[in-house]
Amino acid sequence: MDAARPLVDCRGVQKIFGRGATAVTALQNVDLQVSEGEFLTIVGASGCGKSTLLRAIGGLETYTAGQILVDGKAVEAPGIDRAMVFQNYSLYPWLTVTQNIRFARTLSAHTRNRTSSSVEAALGRSDALIRLMGLTPAADKHPNQLSGGMQQRVAIARALMSRPRILLMDEPFGALDAQTREVMHDLILHVSELERSTVIFVTHDVEEAIYLGKRVVLMAPRPGRIDSVYDVPLPATGRCQDMRQSPEFLRLRTQILGRIRETAGMKTDLDLLQALSRQASAS
C-alpha cells in the first residue's frame, strides 16, 4: 500500500435526494481525506449531511456524483472492511450478547476459508472483546436485559469482531445519558488506541467531537457541505476527562459552537427571540 495515500478519500462527493423543485442537496462537493489510524469526528447541525456522508462511505447510501475511495477502491456496497455502529436498534434481540458479537462468524463471508485455528482465534477474539468492553457478567444475557450503555458496548464489540479497517460510528452515544456517555468516550478512545483502528465518528455534540477527535470536521446545512476542519490541540493519546476544562478545549468549543450557529441560521432566531421578549416586557 502507498504510504502517502489516504485510507478514505472522498472527492467532490454529491448527493441529491429527490428531483425537480423538491430536490434537496444533502451533500455538495465534499472533499475529505482520512488517513490510516486517524480518529476523525464530524459535527454539525441536523440536516448538514453528516450521517449521509458516513453512510455513503459505509456503502449504505449511493451518491449522485464524485468518488469515494477506500484503500484506493471505489465504494459500491457495504463491505467487511468498513464496520458500522448505529445509534440504536441494531442489535439482534433474539441472540445473547456473545452470539451477537459472534454473529459475523456465522456468515459465509467469514467462514469461506475456515480452519480449526481460525475458529479458535475467533472464539478467543470474541472473549477478549467481551472482557475489554466489560461485558463479562452480561455475556449470556439478551440485549433487552441490558442498559442502553451496555447495549452500545455490545454493538461496538460486534463491529470490531472481524477487525475492520475502518470503524464508522453514527451518533452511537446519542441516546445515552451524560454520565454513561463520558464512560463510553474513554472506553472508545482506549479501544481505538489498542486496536489501532481508523474511526470516523459522527455526532451533533461539539464536546464529544473535540474530546474524541484528532481532527474535527464541521459540516453545514442547506446545502450539506464541509464548512471547516479543526485540528484538536489535545494529546493524540492518553486523553482524560480533566482536559475538557482546559483552555484550549474550551476555546475550540466556543469557536466551533459559534461557527455552527452562524452556518445553521440560528442567529436570526435568537434575534427574533430577543425582539419578542423586549416587546413583551415593554407592553
Added chain:
Amino acid sequence: MIHALRQLWTIRGTLGPRTYWALAGIGLLVPLVLWTLLANYGAISKVFLPGPLDVALRLGRWWAEEDLLDDIGISTYRVVAGWALSALIALPLGLYIGTYRSVQALLEPLTDFIRYMPAVAFIPLVMLWIGIDERSKVAIIFIGTFFQMVLMVAEDVRRVPLAQIEAAQTMGATRTEIIEKVILASAKPALLDTLRITMGWAWTYLVVAELVAANSGLGYAIIKAQRFLQTDKIFAGILLIGAIGLAIDQAFRLLHRMAFPWLNTRNNA
C-alpha cells in the same frame, strides 16, 4: 378507597393479579347472570332466547344422541386446512412483498383489491370450479384468510428495524443470509402473532364455508338448527366455536411465550 379507585382509572396503569382476575371474572359472570335472568324471568319466549341450562342440556344431547365430536372434528379440520394452506403460500409471498419493493409494487395493489371482495360471494364460483366436496369448504376458508394474511406478513417483515438489516450488510451478509438470519429471525414473534390472529378469522368463515352443500360440521349444524327453529342448538354451536377459538388462541399464546423467552426478560441486569 379513593386510592384504589384512582388505581383502576390510571391511564396505562398496572393492576395486581388478584384485581385483574376479579375483574375478568366479573366481566364473564355478569353477562351469564343477565342472560339467565332474562331467559328465566323475562317475558321472552324460549324460541327467541333459551337459557344457559337449555343450551347446556342441548349440548349434552348433541354429544350423546348426535355426532358432536364428529362435527367438531370435521369443522376443525376444514378451518385448520384452509388456514394452513393459506399460511403455506402467504408466508413466503408476504416475506418477498415486505423485503423487495419490486415484488410489493407487483403484488400488493392486487392483494389489496381482492381482499375487499366478500368471501361469501365466491361460493357460487367455488362450487362451479371445485365442486361440492371437502375441498370447496377448505377453499372458502382459504379465500377468507389468505389475502389478509399476505398483507399482515408483509407488514411484519417491513417492521424489522432497518438498523438490524444494515448492521448485517456491513458485516458482509449476503442477501439470502440477511433474509434468513436477520429478517426472518427478527419477524418470527410477529409472524406467530399473525398466524394466531388469522386463525381466529378462519373460524369466523366456518359457517359460510359450510353453506356449501355440507352435511356435517358445527356451521352446518347451526344452519340446520335455524331451519327447525332450535334456538338452543344455535346458541350451543356459536358458544362451542367461541370456546374452541379461545382454546386455540391460548395455545398460540403459550407457544409464543415458550418460543421467544427473550421477549419477556426485561431489565434485571
